[in-house]
Amino acid sequence: MKKLILIGLSALFLTGCFWGDEVTSYTKLTKDFWLNWWADNTDQHILLSFDDKGNGGTPIIKQTVFAVGYNDNFIIAKQHPDKEEEVSERLFRDQNSKGDFEIKNLADTVYLSKDDRIYQDSGKWYHISNGWNPPDSLKPYRKITFFHIVDIRNYERKNRDSYKVYTFENEKEFINKRHELGVPDELTFTIKSPTLE
Incomplete structure (x- = not known):
């Protein structure tokens, strides 16, 4: 009986030590782009990662991302900034x-x-x-909303210059850039986090 208790406690200890830092939630968007967060969904951000689960990489749009749409050519996102830092x-x-x-x-x-x-x-x-x-x-700071377009039409893996991120402080500029880049009207925000809006 003591051995079973010791094995159970060891398993719990090892689980916490070795896997405690794993991404809590990740969603593959397209190509090498992921929607991720650790421990708290207010950390939700878009990441460029070459890992098969989106662990590690370069933040493309920082926290707190609360709405995303994507296809093979573009990623669109809405984000509230983190004023806490x-x-x-x-x-x-x-x-x-x-x-x-x-x-x-x-x-x-x-x-x-x-x-x-x-x-x-x-x-x-x-x-x-x-x-x-x-x-x-302060996190997320809901009084400010940023709109983003990530142009990935010419994306090449491991070439960080092959995509472009556009950021706008208002929806009108965002819509104008959508039309200029040719982002289709059918591309809408399909992933939403209503509690973060």
Whole structure:
């Protein structure tokens, strides 16, 4: 009985150690392009990967991708940016001699812990941090939507110059570029993540 328990515990330990970093979800789009995320679907991004399961590679469109359409010539996507990293960089990059963090943009103080102390010294604002628990509203940041077109008509494997990514801050520019490139009207967003919209 002890051996069975030991074998069971070992199997659980090995599963966690060796396979814990695997991609949680992956969808092959076309050619070497994948829709992936690890651990949390807010990390959903489009990846160029030569692996047969889309592990590892080059992010083509960063998180958080929430709608995708594709054919053999084009990939279209909608994405909300990750503002968490940007705000974190502003709040925790520069320190004074006391070890407190300079506040570059006072509007960012809404993201600080209520226990943080904020003070002004020599015309600059600082905060004494008690850690940071960023709000869910920063990742994905739903107030901004980017539209993307990936032109893969001339894609050649392992030639990173053989595809082109176009990014737009509004739908009108996206639609205009679709027509200019000849993206067919039938190509629609067929993969959707409504909880991320």
